[in-house]
Amino acid sequence: MKPHVDRFLAAVATTLFRIAAAIALVVASGCGGSEGPIDAMNDSPAEVSDTPEDLPQDPSPDDSTFDAPSDLPGDLADLPVDTPSDASGDLPPDLPFLTAGRIQVVEERLAYGATASRLEAIFRSVPYPTGQDLVGWNDECVVLKGESLMDPTPCTPPCLAGSTCIRGQCQPIPDVLSAGRITFTGLNAEVRATPGTDGYYPVQTDLPVDLFDTGAEVQATAEGADLPAFTLHAWGVEDLEAQADAIHFQAGTSLQVAWTPAVIPVPGTRIQLRIETGWHGSTHLTTLWCETDDDGTLEVPASLTALVPQVTCGKCEQSWLGRLTREILPTDAGPIELQVISRVAFVPWY
Numbered sequence: 001m002k003p004h005v006d007r008f009l010a011a012v013a014t015t016l017f018r019i020a021a022a023i024a025l026v027v028a029s030g031c032g033g034s035e036g037p038i039d040a041m042n043d044s045p046a047e048v049s050d051t052p053e054d055l056p057q058d059p060s061p062d063d064s065t066f067d068a069p070s071d072l073p074g075d076l077a078d079l080p081v082d083t084p085s086d087a088s089g090d091l092p093p094d095l096p097f098l099t100a101g102r103i104q105v106v107e108e109r110l111a112y113g114a115t116a117s118r119l120e121a122i123f124r125s126v127p128y129p130t131g132q133d134l135v136g137w138n139d140e141c142v143v144l145k146g147e148s149l150m151d152p153t154p155c156t157p158p159c160l161a162g163s164t165c166i167r168g169q170c171q172p173i174p175d176v177l178s179a180g181r182i183t184f185t186g187l188n189a190e191v192r193a194t195p196g197t198d199g200y201y202p203v204q205t206d207l208p209v210d211l212f213d214t215g216a217e218v219q220a221t222a223e224g225a226d227l228p229a230f231t232l233h234a235w236g237v238e239d240l241e242a243q244a245d246a247i248h249f250q251a252g253t254s255l256q257v258a259w260t261p262a263v264i265p266v267p268g269t270r271i272q273l274r275i276e277t278g279w280h281g282s283t284h285l286t287t288l289w290c291e292t293d294d295d296g297t298l299e300v301p302a303s304l305t306a307l308v309p310q311v312t313c314g315k316c317e318q319s320w321l322g323r324l325t326r327e328i329l330p331t332d333a334g335p336i337e338l339q340v341i342s343r344v345a346f347v348p349w350y
């Protein structure tokens with residue numbers, strides 16, 4: 001048994017005690033929970049120069065402002081999923097089963113053309129189990145496949161509240177944790193995120209469309225609660241320019257993805273492609289997840305696209321192509337990430 005499995009089983013035992021107490025509380029008080037606001041108080045622009053000379057310089061190997069991809073968690077050999085014995089290499093570091101928490105500061109262009117900004121935060125006691133297996137990979141992409149949503153392996157007896165059925169076994173849903181109020185600086189609005197009594201941070205969408213400037217240092221400072229206080233930094237990125245509606249996916253055919261490289265490069269910038277099938281709120285049937293340099297092109301080979309089923313939009317999630325920077329903080333619960341991203345949405349099935 002791998003060491004990460006031992007750690008997971010220990011976490012399961014602890015979580016089961018918490019679940020029993022949580023069930024009693026839910027029965028007594030009902031399912032509702034209080035929500036705390038994320039407030040956009042004003043539209044004061046961050047003071048950021050437009051000149052490339054004022055942007056952060058490329059970090060040296062000892063500079064911790066940005067983590068190089070090789071330093072981020074996510075080696076294929078350490079995946080908490082069923083993994084081929086010859087798997088090796090790096091993974092995109094923010095796959096859901098690798099991180100226990102994430103703060104996302106997002107500017108996005110949606111598939112139907114609207115532009116918007118949003119802020120999301122979630123923290124859990126351990127990384128969330130997805131029930132997916134690694135079925136293919138190369139230096140830039142991985143393909144993960146879950147159970148058929150039409151014919152899942154049942155759990156007998158049925159799982160209790162607070163747990164979920166994955167491959168015929170009940171697994172506890174990780175506890176939601178609070179990091180206390182989170183204050184953001186470096187954005188084009190003054191923003192604070194406050195969790196409800198259940199630990200959840202409401203998604204905030206009432207924000208300026210131009211939420212951050214290129215090269216702006218974005219800082220998220222959490223006061224601490226279930227998690228200790230922490231501060232994370234990332235950098236505003238240039239708006240991603242791509243014809244996302246030109247991304248036509250065909251299973252078994254190489255996928256060509258193109259975008260305009262940033263005019264003003266920001267150190268640590270990555271390009272992320274995420275294509276998912278499944279229904280909202282369910283385990284994703286298949287995930288194609290890629291990260292690459294901001295050089296304008298990405299090719300996903302036919303050997304990987306052949307592993308992603310061609311589906312109708314009854315089974316498709318909205319997919320993304322984005323430009324991002326991040327910082328990841330190790331914690332006892334698992335890695336916590338701050339991500340600043342400009343992304344465009346698309347539906348790749350034609």
